[in-house]
Amino acid sequence: MLDINHILVVLDDEHPEQIALDRALWLAGSLKADLTLVTSTYEAYCEESSSLDEETRSRIKSALMDKASKWLSSFIPEGDDISIQCEVYWHKHMHEAVLEALHHKNYDLVVKGTHKHGLMDRIFTHTDWNLLRTCPAPVMLVKSAAPWRNNRVLASVDATSGDEGHQLINDNILSFAEHLADHFATDLHLANAYPLVSVAFAMVPEVTAPDDIQKYITEQHQEACDALAKKYNIAEDHVHIGEGDADSVVAKISKDIEADVAVIGTVGRAGLAGVLIGNTAELLVDKVDCDVIVIKPSDGVAPDAD
Numbered sequence: 001m002l003d004i005n006h007i008l009v010v011l012d013d014e015h016p017e018q019i020a021l022d023r024a025l026w027l028a029g030s031l032k033a034d035l036t037l038v039t040s041t042y043e044a045y046c047e048e049s050s051s052l053d054e055e056t057r058s059r060i061k062s063a064l065m066d067k068a069s070k071w072l073s074s075f076i077p078e079g080d081d082i083s084i085q086c087e088v089y090w091h092k093h094m095h096e097a098v099l100e101a102l103h104h105k106n107y108d109l110v111v112k113g114t115h116k117h118g119l120m121d122r123i124f125t126h127t128d129w130n131l132l133r134t135c136p137a138p139v140m141l142v143k144s145a146a147p148w149r150n151n152r153v154l155a156s157v158d159a160t161s162g163d164e165g166h167q168l169i170n171d172n173i174l175s176f177a178e179h180l181a182d183h184f185a186t187d188l189h190l191a192n193a194y195p196l197v198s199v200a201f202a203m204v205p206e207v208t209a210p211d212d213i214q215k216y217i218t219e220q221h222q223e224a225c226d227a228l229a230k231k232y233n234i235a236e237d238h239v240h241i242g243e244g245d246a247d248s249v250v251a252k253i254s255k256d257i258e259a260d261v262a263v264i265g266t267v268g269r270a271g272l273a274g275v276l277i278g279n280t281a282e283l284l285v286d287k288v289d290c291d292v293i294v295i296k297p298s299d300g301v302a303p304d305a306d
Contacts, residue, residue, distance in 0.1 A: 003108065003179070004031050008101055008137070010112040011039050011072060012094055012127070019145040020113040021075055023291065025082065026147065027111070031183070034083035036107070037075060040097035041068040042090060065090065095130035107137050109293075114141040116286050132266055132282060132294050138176065140261075140293045141285055148260035148291075151186040153177050155232075156250045156264045156284070159192045159224035168297045169265035174232045176295055177263040189238040189257055190229055193249035194221040218243075246280045251287035261291040 009024040021037070028035050045052055046061040065088050072086040089097035098110060114128050131139050155177035157170045174190075181188035194217055221241055229239050240257070242249035254262050266281035285292050 005033050006105065006107045006109075007033050007035050008098065008107040008110045009035055009037050010094065010098055010110065010127075010131075011037055011075065017145065018075060018113065020111045020142045022145045023140070023142045024111045025077070025080070027109075028082045033108070034085070036085045036087055036101065036105070037072045038087045038089070038097055038101050039068055039072055040089050040091040040094050041065060042092040044092075061090065093130070094127045095134065098131060098135060102136055109140055110135055110137050111140045111142060114143065114285065114292075117282075128285070129282060132285075136298065138293055138295050140291060142291050143289060144291075148184070148186075150258040150260050151184070152189060152257055152259045153181045153184075153186050154189045154191055154250075154254050154257065154259040154262045154290075156191045156246070156262060157225075157228065158246070158265075159228060160194075160220050165297055166265075169295065170228065172295045172297065173263050173265045174228060176293065178232050180261070180263070180293075186260070187238060188232070188234050189240060189253075189259065190225060190232075190234050191240045191242070191250045191253045191262075192221055192225050193242050193244060193246040194218060196243050247283035247287055250284055254288045254290055259288075259290045261293060262288050263293045263295060265295045265297075 004027070007024050007028055009020055011018055011021060024035055027033065041064045043060065043064060044050065046057045046064070048057075050057060052060070068088040069086060072088065076084050076086070087101055089100050091097040091100065101107070102110075110131065112128065112131065117126055117128065128141060155173050157173055158166050159170070161167065161170070177188055180186070196214075218241075225239050225241055226236075228234070229236065240253045242253060250262065250264070253259075262284070264281050264284055281292075281294050285294075
């Protein structure tokens with residue numbers, strides 16, 4: 001049993017069709033989980049620095065909170081046996097509302113609809129990016145309201161990374177993906193990218209590439225992937241290794257196998273480096289067509305309840 005008991009669903013007016021809710025309702029019904037719908041509302045003139053008097057500020061804030069609460073409640077389906085609650089937080093930024101909700105309760109999964117992001121979104125710290133970097137729970141970004149039809153879960157890992165952080169992320173990604181695949185009786189696939197060494201050496205022509213270096217690197221990745229596949233019960237023909245940048249390789253594999261969801265990891269690079277370089281996870285979100293679940297080093301799979 002996949003131990004997802006409490007799901008937080010982020011609703012905002014950026015996605016009027018609320019594809020995140022459609023996916024969350026399906027997940028909750030299958031996993032016997034409860035849902036909490038969350039949104040934020042805010043107006044600067046309700047703050048103490050406003051020229052309005054305290055009573056007027058309070059009445060306006062109360063009216064805005066009530067309006068947002070009724071808006072959330074309008075999405076609760078009638079006659080559904082899923083336990084659904086609504087929470088509205090007074091925050092200018094949606095990710096701050098999500099973090100406050102997670103401060104009050106431990107959610108096993110945060111679900112949000114997403115769309116393609118541009119450079120300006122990254123510079124101005126779009127909600128999705130803030131969630132990927134700061135949310136203390138796994139985040140599912142939903143691409144479309146279409147149901148999962150192909151029965152394929154894709155886990156993307158950095159198989160040969162030797163540092164402890166990446167090894168932990170690999171295990172968390174594969175543990176989560178294995179639980180997901182087992183629960184929904186889907187095929188589990190593994191994706192891994194390795195660098196094209198000739199490109200790197202072409203940038204420094206004064207350095208000669210050792211003989212068979214590319215073959216050596218390829219074999220390293222194959223051996224590492226085989227070990228992970230054995231550990232997580234992944235069939236040999238479900239292991240996919242590609243040459244190139246991870247975001248492009250994994251996106252192609254996802255398309256080729258028609259994955260329903262990709263489980264990927266992030267170390268949450270923040271600041272200007274995150275904007276200009278971009279985390280692989282964030283680049284992948286824009287390149288794949290399927291849903292994406294983003295795992296961080298702290299997102300281990302909890303033991304089953306029974």
